[in-house]
Each structure stands twice: as C-alpha cells, then as structure tokens.
Amino acid sequence: MTEPDQSTADGSPALRVDHLWKVFGPRADRIPGSPEGELSRAELRERTGCTAAVKDVSFEVEQGEVFVIMGLSGSGKSTLVRCLTRLIEPTAGEVSIGGQDVAALSTSDLRDLRREQVSMVFQHFGLLPHRRVVDNIAYGLEVRGEKKSERLARAQEVVDLVGLGGYESAYPDQLSGGMQQRVGLGRALAGDPSILLFDEPFSALDPLIRRDMQQEVVRLHREMSKTMVFITHDLNEALKLGDRILIMRDGEAVQVGTPDEVVGAPADDYVRDFVSEVPKSHVLTLRWVMRPPTSDDVLDGPALPVGTIVQDAARTVLRADRPVRVLDGDELVGVVTEDEILRVIVAEEDVA
Amino acid sequence: MTVADAAGRAGSRRGLALGGVAIVWIVLAFVLNGRQTLAVARSDLSDFQRWVNGVNEDLGTDRGGNAVLRVLDGLSSALGSVVSTLQGWFSDAPAGRPVPEVGWLGVVAIAVLVVWAVAGWRWGVLTVLVFGAFGTFGYWEESIDTLLVTFLAVLITLVLGIPLGLWMGISPRVTTVVTPVLDVLQTMPSFVYLLPITLAFGIGAAPAVIVTAIYAFAPVVRVTAEGIRSVDPGVLEASESVGTTTRQRLLGVQLPMARRTILVGVNQTIMAALSMVTIAAFINSPGLGVPVITALQSLDVGTAFTAGVLIAIMAIWLDRVTTQAGERTGLVRSPSRTRRRRAGLVGGAVAAGVAVYYSRLYLDLAAFPERPDLGSPVRDGAQAVADWVSDHGSVVTRPVTEAFTYGLLNPFQALLADSPWWLTAGALVAIGALVGGWRSGVTSVACVAIILAVGIWHEAMVTLASAFVGASITILLALVVGVWMANNHRVDLVVRPVLDTAQTIPPFVYLVPALALFGTTRFTAIVAAVVYAAPVAIKLVCDGVRGVAPTTVEAATAAGSSRWQLITKVQLPMARSSVALAANQGLLYVFSVVVIGGLVGGVGLGYLVVAGFSQTELFGKGLAAGIAITALAIMFDRMTQGWVRRTSPTNQVVG
Numbered sequence A: 001m002t003e004p005d006q007s008t009a010d011g012s013p014a015l016r017v018d019h020l021w022k023v024f025g026p027r028a029d030r031i032p033g034s035p036e037g038e039l040s041r042a043e044l045r046e047r048t049g050c051t052a053a054v055k056d057v058s059f060e061v062e063q064g065e066v067f068v069i070m071g072l073s074g075s076g077k078s079t080l081v082r083c084l085t086r087l088i089e090p091t092a093g094e095v096s097i098g099g100q101d102v103a104a105l106s107t108s109d110l111r112d113l114r115r116e117q118v119s120m121v122f123q124h125f126g127l128l129p130h131r132r133v134v135d136n137i138a139y140g141l142e143v144r145g146e147k148k149s150e151r152l153a154r155a156q157e158v159v160d161l162v163g164l165g166g167y168e169s170a171y172p173d174q175l176s177g178g179m180q181q182r183v184g185l186g187r188a189l190a191g192d193p194s195i196l197l198f199d200e201p202f203s204a205l206d207p208l209i210r211r212d213m214q215q216e217v218v219r220l221h222r223e224m225s226k227t228m229v230f231i232t233h234d235l236n237e238a239l240k241l242g243d244r245i246l247i248m249r250d251g252e253a254v255q256v257g258t259p260d261e262v263v264g265a266p267a268d269d270y271v272r273d274f275v276s277e278v279p280k281s282h283v284l285t286l287r288w289v290m291r292p293p294t295s296d297d298v299l300d301g302p303a304l305p306v307g308t309i310v311q312d313a314a315r316t317v318l319r320a321d322r323p324v325r326v327l328d329g330d331e332l333v334g335v336v337t338e339d340e341i342l343r344v345i346v347a348e349e350d351v352a
Numbered sequence B: 001m002t003v004a005d006a007a008g009r010a011g012s013r014r015g016l017a018l019g020g021v022a023i024v025w026i027v028l029a030f031v032l033n034g035r036q037t038l039a040v041a042r043s044d045l046s047d048f049q050r051w052v053n054g055v056n057e058d059l060g061t062d063r064g065g066n067a068v069l070r071v072l073d074g075l076s077s078a079l080g081s082v083v084s085t086l087q088g089w090f091s092d093a094p095a096g097r098p099v100p101e102v103g104w105l106g107v108v109a110i111a112v113l114v115v116w117a118v119a120g121w122r123w124g125v126l127t128v129l130v131f132g133a134f135g136t137f138g139y140w141e142e143s144i145d146t147l148l149v150t151f152l153a154v155l156i157t158l159v160l161g162i163p164l165g166l167w168m169g170i171s172p173r174v175t176t177v178v179t180p181v182l183d184v185l186q187t188m189p190s191f192v193y194l195l196p197i198t199l200a201f202g203i204g205a206a207p208a209v210i211v212t213a214i215y216a217f218a219p220v221v222r223v224t225a226e227g228i229r230s231v232d233p234g235v236l237e238a239s240e241s242v243g244t245t246t247r248q249r250l251l252g253v254q255l256p257m258a259r260r261t262i263l264v265g266v267n268q269t270i271m272a273a274l275s276m277v278t279i280a281a282f283i284n285s286p287g288l289g290v291p292v293i294t295a296l297q298s299l300d301v302g303t304a305f306t307a308g309v310l311i312a313i314m315a316i317w318l319d320r321v322t323t324q325a326g327e328r329t330g331l332v333r334s335p336s337r338t339r340r341r342r343a344g345l346v347g348g349a350v351a352a353g354v355a356v357y358y359s360r361l362y363l364d365l366a367a368f369p370e371r372p373d374l375g376s377p378v379r380d381g382a383q384a385v386a387d388w389v390s391d392h393g394s395v396v397t398r399p400v401t402e403a404f405t406y407g408l409l410n411p412f413q414a415l416l417a418d419s420p421w422w423l424t425a426g427a428l429v430a431i432g433a434l435v436g437g438w439r440s441g442v443t444s445v446a447c448v449a450i451i452l453a454v455g456i457w458h459e460a461m462v463t464l465a466s467a468f469v470g471a472s473i474t475i476l477l478a479l480v481v482g483v484w485m486a487n488n489h490r491v492d493l494v495v496r497p498v499l500d501t502a503q504t505i506p507p508f509v510y511l512v513p514a515l516a517l518f519g520t521t522r523f524t525a526i527v528a529a530v531v532y533a534a535p536v537a538i539k540l541v542c543d544g545v546r547g548v549a550p551t552t553v554e555a556a557t558a559a560g561s562s563r564w565q566l567i568t569k570v571q572l573p574m575a576r577s578s579v580a581l582a583a584n585q586g587l588l589y590v591f592s593v594v595v596i597g598g599l600v601g602g603v604g605l606g607y608l609v610v611a612g613f614s615q616t617e618l619f620g621k622g623l624a625a626g627i628a629i630t631a632l633a634i635m636f637d638r639m640t641q642g643w644v645r646r647t648s649p650t651n652q653v654v655g
C-alpha cells in the first residue's frame, strides 16, 4: 500500500459511499442519472429488462463504528456490501475506503485492499471443505504470501480469540453451523483488517446460537474496536449491534439513523412497519417521550440524563411523586411523568 | 395453467402433423417403391469417393514432400517407439532377449502394488486373479498390450484434456468454442474415427494410441469443466474476498473441490479408451481386439468368446478400481493409519522390486507358464454351446429373427431405402423439424445433403432402418424394465448392478454371443446394439420415473388411480424428458454398434467401413460411409436433443 494507513487518522470517515448504483441487465450503465433511473424497480425491469439492485445510495461510516444495513430480502443489501470491495463492480458512484477511491484501484491494488484492509464474513460461511480449521483461518495470510510458521502462529491466536480452541484440526463439515461461522469470523480477523463486512452472517443459525454469536461480535468490537458494516434483515439484531442503521427498500436508502431515531421517528410507513414489532421501551430514550415543562409542574423532583432508555428510567419515574426532570448536561430540556412512561411501556403507542 | 394448455395444444398439433407426414410418406413409398433409390453396385464409386482414393494413394506413396505430413510422421514414429519400448519392458521380447525385460511375476507385482495404493488391498488381491486369467486363458501378451496402449493414450488425453477442461471451466468463451467440437466427437461412433486416422497416420500401434486419445478426450474435458463450474460460488466468492488471484483460486479452491468430479471423468476416459483400443485392432493396434476380430471374421465363436471374456473382465476390473480410487480420494485417515499405510506401501514396493528381479532371473517367472490352461476348455465349451445353438436353438432363434426381419426390418427398409431418395429425404427433414424444432430441421437438411454429396444414400438408409429397429426395441425395453425397476425396489436392487456392469464392457464384445445365437444376419448387429444400448436407456427411464415427486404419486393413488393409470397418466408423462433423453442416448449407442456390426452382418455402412480397411479401392467408399454415419448420428442427436429440451421441465439443455 502506498497510502498511509488511515485507520488511525482521526476525523476522516473509514468508509464513504457516494451516489452508488448497481444495475443488473443489458446496457446497465445508461440507467443511473437518466429518467429511467427514477422509475420504480418493477417499472424499470418492465421497460428495460434491467434490475436496479442498488439505487443512488450514499452514507459514511466513522472509524470504529458499527454500521448496520437492514432491509427485506431483495432490497439490495448483499449487492451493496459487495460493491464496497468490488466483488460486484458498481455501475456508477463512488466508494472510498480510508481515503482511497476504490473504483480507481488497479487489479493488484484492489487485491491488496482485500488482503490487508477489508475482510468479509458470509451468510453461508464459504469455507474450504478440504482444509482444516487452522488452514481455513490462515487462508488469507497464505494468499498474501506469509511464511508457513508465521501464519500458523497467527492463526492459532485467532483460533483462541474466536473460541475454537481444540478444533484446529477439524474439517469444516465436522463442525456445527455456529462453529463454522466462528471459522469464517476467524478467517476475516486473521489478516487484522481495519474494516469488517458481514453479510447476514447469523441468518442461517439457530436463534440461541445466533444470540451467542451476536454477543461474540459485541465482545470483539469492544476488544478491537474495528469498523464494521453489518448486514441483517433482523431488526432486533440491528438494534442490538448498530451504532447507526441504514434501512433499504428496493435498492434505495430510506432512512439512516441511530436505533432510537429509527424507532422513534420512522421515515415512512415501510420503516414504521418494520419497527412496529420492537418493544419501544427497550430502544427509546427519554428524549422521545418527555414533554416540555408547564407552569403547573413542580420542578424539584429527581433528574435523569436525556439519553436514558425508557425502560431504565421507568422505576425512578414511577416511584417519584412529582415529574422527573430530564437534563441535557445541566440544562433542563423536559419532564416525564407516569403518563408518558406508561404510554410507551403498556400501550406501545407511537410517539412521533 | 395457460402455459400448460398452450403447450398441450402445440403438442397435439405437432402430433397431427407428424401423422400426416407419416401417411404421405407411406402412401408414396408404396406407390413409388424401388424408383430413384440411388442404389449403386459396391464397386461403383462416386466422384467424392474416387477423389478420396486418390488422396489416400498420394499420401501412401509420397509423404516426404509435405511439411505437415512430416510432422505427423515424426509424431507417429516417436509414439511408435514409446509403445515398442514399453512392450519390450512388459509384454513383448525386445531384440536380443528371449523374454520381456520384466517377466509376468514382476508385472503382476507392479500392478498389484499400484492398485493397492490407489484402491485398497482388496482390489489388489482381485488384481492377482484378473492377471491370472489373462495368462491362463492364453492371452497374456495381448492383455498387457491392451493395457499399455490404453494407458499411454489415457496419459496423453489427461495431460491435454484436464488443462483444457480447467480453462473451459473458468472461461465461458472457451466453452462456447470447444463445446460444439466435443459434441461432434461424442456423437461420432467409435468405428468412424479409424479411417481418417489411417489417412493421416497410417496403421499400427502409434495411430491406435492417437485415435484412442482423441476418442477418450471429450469425457475428461467435459467432466473437468463441469466439476470446476459446479464449485460452490459462495466459497469462490469468499476466496475472492481475501484477495486471491485467479491462479490461486483455480489451484487452491476450484481444482481441489472438483477433484472427485474430475476423477469420475478420468474413469470415463479410461473406459472409453479401452473400448477404442479393442476396436483399433482394425488399424493393427496390438492387443486383445486382434484375436476377437480375426475370430469374428472367420466365425470362430469359441476363440472370439475367450478373448472377449478377457476384454470384459479387464473392463470391469478397470472400472471398479478407478471408481474405488475416486471414492477414496480426500479420505481423512488418522495419523497412525497413515503411518501404517505408508510403511505397508514401502514394504510392498520392496517386495515388488524383488519380484521384478526374480522375474528377470528365471524363465518360469518371465514367460507365463503354459499350464494351467483354462483357455482351451473355455474355448471348446463356448464353441460347443454355439454349435448346439446353431443346430438345435434355431427352433427359437429362427422365428424371432424372422418376426423381426419381416415385421420390422423389411418394412422400415422399404420405407427408408427402397423409396425415392427425395421422398425419404423430405420425410426425414420434416420429422426432424417437427420433433426437434427448426434448428434440428436445418441440421437435418445439412446432414441429408452431406450424405447425398458423398454418394452413399442407399446404404445409409439401409443402416438407418437397422438403427431404427434397434432403437425401437431399446426404447420399448427401457420403458418396460425402467418403469418396473422404478416401481419395485427389489427388482432395482438385482437389475441395476447387472446394468452397471453391462455398460462398462466395450460394445463389440457383444457381437460374439449375438453371432452365436443369430448367425450372420442383419439381426445379429441389432441384437448386439440393443444389449449395449439398453442399460443406459433403462437407467434413464427408471431414474426419471423415480424422480416424479412422491407427493404427486401419493395424490394420484389417493384419487383411486389403478397401477396402470398411475404409470401411463402420471409417471411416464411427468418423466417425459427422461424418456426423451433415453431415446437420444439409446439411438446414439445403437448407431455405434450397428456400424461395428457390419463386421458380421454384411450390409449397410458398417460393412463398407470394414471393406475400406481391407481393400484400397474401397477406401474412399469406406470413408464416405464413415461421413454418412456421422451425419446420421448428428441428425438424430439434434432431433432427439430438441425433443429433450422441449419436454424438460426447466427447459434447459440436457446432456
């Protein structure tokens, strides 16, 4: 790499996506920017035979952030994440990783990017069936030409890190799905990349295993604070892991925001539908339920920060015999009473 | 619903049209019988045939002047000396020695060691018995020669074919270019390869190796490419995501993951090679084909049977050993077992070395002993059975032969060969278009034109009549036995291994029992062809019927269908594309044997090809016959392929 390692440089985003398009079909490159580009997916297919899998999507991911992309099946998530390292060539738009324009990279620079900076974890694992667990984990290192002793030593570290100790010499088909995905995770981590991409890594797993693996990702993120782009169609997973969430529909970005923004202020009916099932009290903060103080309020009750999750605030508010003050720093921004709390917890009402 | 309705309507319209064509054809054939049939005397040559004769003579007399020919000759003589060196080591005494460098004991030891290493010790033991049969039946040298030529050809094929297959697997463009060539290679009956090869390379062991390598080329290329293409795209993508180069993916992911599939291709290649090597006796290839052909030509059933049995044993042995070797690859062994195995193999290698050493010291261990002689009793027994059949069995075989001859063969021949050429040609093109679609119609026009151009129309139609009869019997058998197997697990259990075995035996071995039963009639070749083609067709029908969803069968049974209704209304219609594929494969297999049958039956194109080998003035006619056979095979392949495509549920190309 000729570029300096950007992962340590502060300020600049780890990943920037700018007006990205991916259109499948005949003469796809004429679609972005043309009037046809405005058509809905179904109409576009009818008229031109092309499918706009990703349609004019832009976002930025900060260093160390966990950025979740969510949407129903077919909404273009997999295509989008593959465009980031050109596993699928984008039709139009710009992707830059650590300040480098990915579209401009030569074949060998692109290979270096994949070898050194960005790794990916796949829904169906993509393990090599004829290699042992350690060899699968060391695969990326082998590909970039590291010596056998070095890469096996590094692979052994990773084996322990992802909880596969004792299974080094097993073959993938001897492992359960959850264990196989640990191998996939290990392969991605072995090269010590600055960005990890996950394409629905836990969708193929049982619910209990899935929860374990989500904990594992949370732990790894805490320990290594890598930038992560995480694809899922499971809102609970998105809320649990994401610092911010991008919601996609039919190839388009519908909303970007923090979990409480998405739940508290859905951008449209699609998103509202999506979030209708989540217990709001687990996600929303007091910011979303408080009301402005009125002259009738007695303002000497207990105080809570504005970022407190409703569920955690409930006990204090219900116990208090007067309105609880909501503070942003030292500033009073609103009050909450029993009414507001119960509306969210019991009635699950929309707040917006 | 509407799609199915439309398809149904189109189907019945097509049926009506076919019926119309058939009626017109039959009526006109009846009225115009015997006119403009283009029948010619055997010695009458067309312009094309005379021209080929001229080329053949020129090539025979003056080869030094042409650079291309010099290269071909160089290649041929290099291969020839490789073969004779190998023969000197293993089968045929080289100059200055009374026996080969390695005596029979050494050869057996080496073979056992190799088989043990690739397929396990049980097959090693069996190898002793197989090689014992080679020697005690009296065909040691021929057997080893067959193996040598086969392996040399397979080696060449693999060295060239696997890389090409890999390239095809990763490049759609190469696939588009190579596939049609492979298609033609695989539709050409094996017999047809021989004459053009003699044109370029002459006759002998070297051309035999070359023709075998070419014939065995298609399966390994196809299967390798298929193996590469069927590697899980998810694994490939994951490998790409860590930054692999194309080469790293090919060698580290695609090749290892396709290894088992490629070994299936290697097995198919070896079997194809063996079947070609036996036929290559026509161009003086050394080996077991020689005694079979000589004996067939002199109607010596006993000898033909003895050598034929050895070919069958060799085929079954090679098939099982290579299949087993393929299944054992990628086997995970514990470290202690690996160590023991390695020690065992080293010990075995030492023992083999000792055996080779002693086989050079003692004459008894070098030349295979004359006793015990199992060959004579087998030969005499087979001859006795054949004599008995020809004396007493005709009570049964005569009526069968006559029923088929007068009931099927002669009517078909009258329709195809004894009616005016333009009528038959028109009918074939019309049927081609109706059954296989317009593209098949165009192919039919081209193929008919080629047959007319090489001046061999009448014989081609005589052959076609035989092939039709053979194919009809084959398909009938396939329907009956296939449906029976599909509906009765126990029958399947018994019949399937028999079919698998029958499929591995080179086709012309089947001429021997057919000859014993039916003598030198047209029917003999047809019987051999049916025996060879039936296993494939039966298995295809059976698997197709079995592929009908159990829930559908259950629903039909619950609705009160009788067994017969279930078969005719549910299973066969739903397995239509498998039946079509069975017809396609059955027809091609029948073609390839009906042609070889010219050796004993004495009619049609096959006879002309055989005559082309023995009489220089008929070389051109033989080659023309070969071209006509290929044209017929391609025409019917395309026709039935079109049918398969139309009936296949996914509408994809099959085969």
Ligand SMILES: Nc1ncnc2c1ncn2[C@@H]1O[C@H](COP(=O)(O)OP(=O)(O)O)[C@@H](O)[C@H]1O
Binding pocket: A024, A025, A051, A052, A053, A071, A072, A073, A074, A075, A076, A077, A078, A079, A080
């Ligand atoms: N190679 C392709 N060719 C044509 N269309 C494709 C291709 N890959 C994906 N698509 C289409 O693009 C859309 C988005 O697919 P995908 O990115 O896989 O969605 P998701 O991962 O959100 O389920 C779908 O409508 C899909 O059919």
Ligand SMILES: [Mg+2]
Binding pocket: A077, A078, A079, A200
């Ligand atoms: Mg997806």
